[in-house]
Amino acid sequence: MIEDTADLGAAIVARLRGQGHAVEWLTDGGHASRRLQEDPFDLIILDLMLPGINGSDLLKLVRSRRIHTPVLVITARGDLGDKINVLDIGADDYLVKPFDLRELEARMRAVVRRHSGMPTSRIEIGDVTVDIAAQSVIAAGTRIELTRREFRLLELLVLSPGQVVPRERLMDQLFGYENAVNPNALELYISRIRRRLKPTTLRIQTVWGTGYVAKIDDADAPDLH
Structure with missing residues (x-):
């Protein structure tokens, strides 16, 4: 998860770890850019407003490196143009803040399921x-x-x-x-x-x-x- 808002990041991490997931939490786009080249991940949760490298540029960089890990974008920007843009540059789904953590979990499952070719859960x-x-x-x-x-x-x-x-x-x-x-x-x-x-x-x-x-x-x- 790449998110620089402390309270939101802590809430998501606590929820996902409580569900049995291993979560690595990064807060800087530059650090995340380097980290994503070191180990494979099953899913990237990506905020757009990040220090270092913003989320859109980081997503472009990830896809240019042929890293095919599914990406779920979370952002406060909710207009249609923003959504189309992040989907066009390689995001798999898009969730607008604020959101219920149960919806985040459902979106995560759906993204990973589609990526793995599973028709159902x-x-x-x-x-x-x-x-x-x-x-x-x-x-x-x-x-x-x-x-x-x-x-x-x-x-x-x-x-x-x-x-x-x-x-x-x-x-x-x-x-x-x-x-x-x-x-x-x-x-x-x-x-x-x-x-x-x-x-x-x-x-x-x-x-x-x-x-x-x-x-x-x-x-x-x-x-x-």
């Missing part, structure tokens, strides 16, 4: 349905309760079924860049999710030295964890 894998918008999981016909961080971890895995998700990426997404985290924390969350998924055909397997993969149980395949 529901992911079905075997007999498990993960509804990202509703933050719910139906496992073998029964709704199971997960903490926000457990849900976020499962979401990250089922968004890439059958593909190994690197451990480092999961750590970054769950715990952020600035927090000191016990190295066993990820394994603890994986263990909790496995227990809840035990009655289903969905398995979270460990690929040693690399990460984890969500896949449908195959009786003929070797057990990797």
Whole structure:
């Protein structure tokens, strides 16, 4: 998130981290320009009025570097010309301040869903349905309760079924860049999710030295964890 208004930025960060997202908050366009070249992000929330480099110029710069991360612009400017301009230079959506944080979350989900090519917010894998918008999981016909961080971890895995998700990426997404985290924390969350998924055909397997993969149980395949 690139936003220089302290109270708004703090409110958004608190809300998103409470929902299980890892959020990096930057307040200067010049710093953000450098930071966005260093690591991949799933979404950029971008204010237009920024010190250093303004949001419009930063967006142009990001797209000129072929960084295709979806961008949700937030701004106090609400006229149609401004909206058309930011969409034309590469924004994926536009939200006018002030806004309800629930709408921000909904717009974020929609932008990421469109970017990933998902037609709906529901992911079905075997007999498990993960509804990202509703933050719910139906496992073998029964709704199971997960903490926000457990849900976020499962979401990250089922968004890439059958593909190994690197451990480092999961750590970054769950715990952020600035927090000191016990190295066993990820394994603890994986263990909790496995227990809840035990009655289903969905398995979270460990690929040693690399990460984890969500896949449908195959009786003929070797057990990797």
